[in-house]
Amino acid sequence: MKPHRLPLFFITSVILLLVFGLATFYVASLAERYTLGHFGSFFSYFQKTLLLLGISLVVAVILQLVPYRAFRYLITPAYAIQMALLILVLFIGRGAYGSRRWIPLVGSFGLQPSELHKLIVIIAVAFILTLSRRNLNTALRVLLVCAIAVPSALLIAKEPDLGTSILVLGVSVIMLVHFRLTSRQLAVLAVILAVAAGGVWAGLRPYQRERIETFLDPQRDPLGSGYNVIQSIVATGSGGLWGRGVTGSTQAPLSFVPVQYADFVFSLVGELFGFAGSTVLIMLFILLIWSSFLVYRSLTDDFGRYIVIGITTLWFLQALINMGMTIGLSPVTGIPLPFISYGGSSLLTHVSAASIVINVYRTRDELRF
Amino acid sequence: MDKQQTTQARRFLSLLALVTVLFICIVGRLYYLQVVKGSYYAQVAEENRLRIISTNAPRGEIKDRNGVVLATDVPSFDVVVTTYDLKDTDSELAAVAKITGITVQVLKDTISKAGVSPFTPITVVRNVRKEVALQLAEREPDLPGIQLVMSTKRSYPLGTTAAHILGYTGEISDTELTELRSEGYVVKDTIGKDGIELQYESLLRGQKSQKLIEVDAQGKAVKTLQEKTAIAGQSIVLTIDVQLQQICEKLLGDNKGAAIMMDPRNGEVLALASAPTFDPNKFITGISDADWKAWSQQHSLFNRAIAGRFPPASTFKVVTGTAGLETGVITDDTIIRCTGGLTIGGRLFKCWIWPTGHGNEDIYKAYADSCDSYFFTVASKTGINAMDTYAKKYGIDKTTGIDLPGEAKGLCPTPEWKMDTYGVPWYEGDTMNMGIGQGYVLETPIRNIAIFSSVAMNGTLWRPHLLLASVDPVTKARTATTPVVRETLGVSVETLEIVRKGLNQVTKTGGTSLLQLKDIEVCAKTGTAETGTANRYHTWLAAFAPMDAPRIAVLLMYEDSPYTRSTSMSPLVHEMLQKYFELYGGENGSN
Numbered sequence: 001m002k003p004h005r006l007p008l009f010f011i012t013s014v015i016l017l018l019v020f021g022l023a024t025f026y027v028a029s030l031a032e033r034y035t036l037g038h039f040g041s042f043f044s045y046f047q048k049t050l051l052l053l054g055i056s057l058v059v060a061v062i063l064q065l066v067p068y069r070a071f072r073y074l075i076t077p078a079y080a081i082q083m084a085l086l087i088l089v090l091f092i093g094r095g096a097y098g099s100r101r102w103i104p105l106v107g108s109f110g111l112q113p114s115e116l117h118k119l120i121v122i123i124a125v126a127f128i129l130t131l132s133r134r135n136l137n138t139a140l141r142v143l144l145v146c147a148i149a150v151p152s153a154l155l156i157a158k159e160p161d162l163g164t165s166i167l168v169l170g171v172s173v174i175m176l177v178h179f180r181l182t183s184r185q186l187a188v189l190a191v192i193l194a195v196a197a198g199g200v201w202a203g204l205r206p207y208q209r210e211r212i213e214t215f216l217d218p219q220r221d222p223l224g225s226g227y228n229v230i231q232s233i234v235a236t237g238s239g240g241l242w243g244r245g246v247t248g249s250t251q252a253p254l255s256f257v258p259v260q261y262a263d264f265v266f267s268l269v270g271e272l273f274g275f276a277g278s279t280v281l282i283m284l285f286i287l288l289i290w291s292s293f294l295v296y297r298s299l300t301d302d303f304g305r306y307i308v309i310g311i312t313t314l315w316f317l318q319a320l321i322n323m324g325m326t327i328g329l330s331p332v333t334g335i336p337l338p339f340i341s342y343g344g345s346s347l348l349t350h351v352s353a354a355s356i357v358i359n360v361y362r363t364r365d366e367l368r369f
Numbered sequence: 370m371d372k373q374q375t376t377q378a379r380r381f382l383s384l385l386a387l388v389t390v391l392f393i394c395i396v397g398r399l400y401y402l403q404v405v406k407g408s409y410y411a412q413v414a415e416e417n418r419l420r421i422i423s424t425n426a427p428r429g430e431i432k433d434r435n436g437v438v439l440a441t442d443v444p445s446f447d448v449v450v451t452t453y454d455l456k457d458t459d460s461e462l463a464a465v466a467k468i469t470g471i472t473v474q475v476l477k478d479t480i481s482k483a484g485v486s487p488f489t490p491i492t493v494v495r496n497v498r499k500e501v502a503l504q505l506a507e508r509e510p511d512l513p514g515i516q517l518v519m520s521t522k523r524s525y526p527l528g529t530t531a532a533h534i535l536g537y538t539g540e541i542s543d544t545e546l547t548e549l550r551s552e553g554y555v556v557k558d559t560i561g562k563d564g565i566e567l568q569y570e571s572l573l574r575g576q577k578s579q580k581l582i583e584v585d586a587q588g589k590a591v592k593t594l595q596e597k598t599a600i601a602g603q604s605i606v607l608t609i610d611v612q613l614q615q616i617c618e619k620l621l622g623d624n625k626g627a628a629i630m631m632d633p634r635n636g637e638v639l640a641l642a643s644a645p646t647f648d649p650n651k652f653i654t655g656i657s658d659a660d661w662k663a664w665s666q667q668h669s670l671f672n673r674a675i676a677g678r679f680p681p682a683s684t685f686k687v688v689t690g691t692a693g694l695e696t697g698v699i700t701d702d703t704i705i706r707c708t709g710g711l712t713i714g715g716r717l718f719k720c721w722i723w724p725t726g727h728g729n730e731d732i733y734k735a736y737a738d739s740c741d742s743y744f745f746t747v748a749s750k751t752g753i754n755a756m757d758t759y760a761k762k763y764g765i766d767k768t769t770g771i772d773l774p775g776e777a778k779g780l781c782p783t784p785e786w787k788m789d790t791y792g793v794p795w796y797e798g799d800t801m802n803m804g805i806g807q808g809y810v811l812e813t814p815i816r817n818i819a820i821f822s823s824v825a826m827n828g829t830l831w832r833p834h835l836l837l838a839s840v841d842p843v844t845k846a847r848t849a850t851t852p853v854v855r856e857t858l859g860v861s862v863e864t865l866e867i868v869r870k871g872l873n874q875v876t877k878t879g880g881t882s883l884l885q886l887k888d889i890e891v892c893a894k895t896g897t898a899e900t901g902t903a904n905r906y907h908t909w910l911a912a913f914a915p916m917d918a919p920r921i922a923v924l925l926m927y928e929d930s931p932y933t934r935s936t937s938m939s940p941l942v943h944e945m946l947q948k949y950f951e952l953y954g955g956e957n958g959s960n
Contacts, residue, residue, distance in 0.1 A: 237402040237410025275403035
């Protein structure tokens, strides 16, 4: 036994993020009670998050039972099941504004297959990239990665959930970048991606294009699609240096920022805890990715390394895009903030991802299969 | 680690370094939003959730001295727009335009003129008709952001009565708004435009109610944070007595002219009428083109009583007599012979009785006969400088300070003025013409009655005023106007005694004897001014009574009179005096 079987920095950062998220909802529910005179929706988000966190932790413990190398044998059926669910959700899914994103389960709870699918794609891509090398040349591997990522992305885009779709592609591409590609091969990949991006833009629905255009100029239509961003910026900015806390916050309790509990949760942090609190949260994310890097550095197994690269990439992409959209630096895409945004599937996915990273670290020196 | 893994680790490290930089960029952006612009966004957040709902305070009532209501507020409906709540601005405003008959452009202009935050409701149409209100009420659920609200509108229950005193209210104009925004006026507010409504705007207006409410993102009120109830405007009690006012208006009838009744002891104006008149209600409900045309042609809105300037004619003989007596040119013994006129500088100045004559006249008889020859002579002997001095003592060139907007000054001509205006020198004939109130001299009716009041009160002019008191609508606390002395003549009591005696003689003979009251001695003077058109005159009759302790001064004046002789007005002025003494006690009555 080595002295450290657990990635302590990493675990600490994950726990702090989860606590931060819970604290945010709790304080928001107090602010809501202060303003409205009774507990409202934020308190129910707090309660549900506690429950979901319990479930997620059970899943996380279960994930520790299987050494990550066994995922090589589980990934193919898991991928198949996920693809089936992604197809199923297009028929029976529920979601806001006519989208079909959740498979309804119990009560208000539902499963959002696209969330978990991000993790499945990461493991699948890691699997492809580490398949026994003699059988495959580089081009074939890239094609295989595309064969995994592109249909997934298309199905998710169909829901429609453009943000997650782009995320799946983005994570896959960044994992590919870490494959042993030469600079020339990277350049070819870049050209292919550019052409693909053009194709995607052409295939976008008007409202999706509008979101991107709105991002470029939020004041263009202040009461239309720019409204969310403006309200989000207002709420964030109103927090000032130290935040408005329980008694001063108004935008959250009066629900001026749409979906402030989920996609725009960062503006909630900004309003409640101010620049100080927001900076602390960003520091926690920086801690998360660098502690993940420490895990990565300790690994010699490529499969494990790709998994950690993929998961870390997923986190920083989501965090950057989400925070960026909250403060008007990136388009509104509906990507949640890992560990913080309210949402069962999202929480389950990210806690599972963290559990997998721990698993990889813990079982890194065990015998290879 | 093999070589490939090292390359990969380097790539990952660079990527994460880049990501860290991006995170720090977010921190930088947050610093800008939260620390640099924090207070700005905090304020925007406040505006997000706070709305000030303001409702107009009831405007104070205007009553006559006996409590008869002359102006009051009655319920009406306004259309209010909250731009933030509009879902489809164009189609909703088009709907409002269609129902109210006001163009979309006007509505949009009103909204942009308001210059308030999108959360503040803006009144876009005031006093909509009942049918319009009903239609709008029906459509309201389909028109988010548009509301029909209860409001009030001004009403003048007695219609044209005292219209020129009351004035009227109207919608605040752009220029008024620019000036008065700091006093809390907003677009579409009602503001006094003329008369008492304008003069005492600040008393009548009251303070709007202001409710600071917190709303959620849907604009639903969550709670009221602060509430300032409306403070109703002060009620105004006028010195006017509607019964006397209506007598005056009846006497003016369809003619042009002015009638004033005033208490010389304190300056309280009991009646002040100007004809033709108008119905101020039409300013609230809408003025038809026909009305507007008629009003414009006849200058109906013009308050002749305070702003009309006319040659005072023989009523001016009070001034001439005073000047003559004070300068010693005449005494009450001085006899001047009237031969029907006198010739000065080769020009014949006719007495009105020409070609006959009045014969020997002292000042008393001269007043009684209104002998022009007598006053020509006095004026001529007194000279323009002294005439001018006494005309100014009587305040011809000054306002009386009555509490109404738009009071005009008379004209007190001087040689310098004539040279400046016409480029010709002053002739003695000019002085003589001035002596009988013709030529260049001009007076307003209010100044004319002020002159008679001064004479009545031994040289003291109490400032004519209409505000008897203002009354707080809640506490009923009454703030009464303290009469103030506006001018003192600086003329000896003896002189004024002689003038009064002369004016009393006026009522002893001829047509003016119809002025006489039972047991009450009346002082009066007529005046018939040439208009420049043959056989058309402005006629005056001013009077006060009782002679020894005057309590009432009256004045009746017709512009372009139906009478060719002012003495014909005697029964009318008699009626005014008679009514006063009926109402306020007869001889040495208790009032």
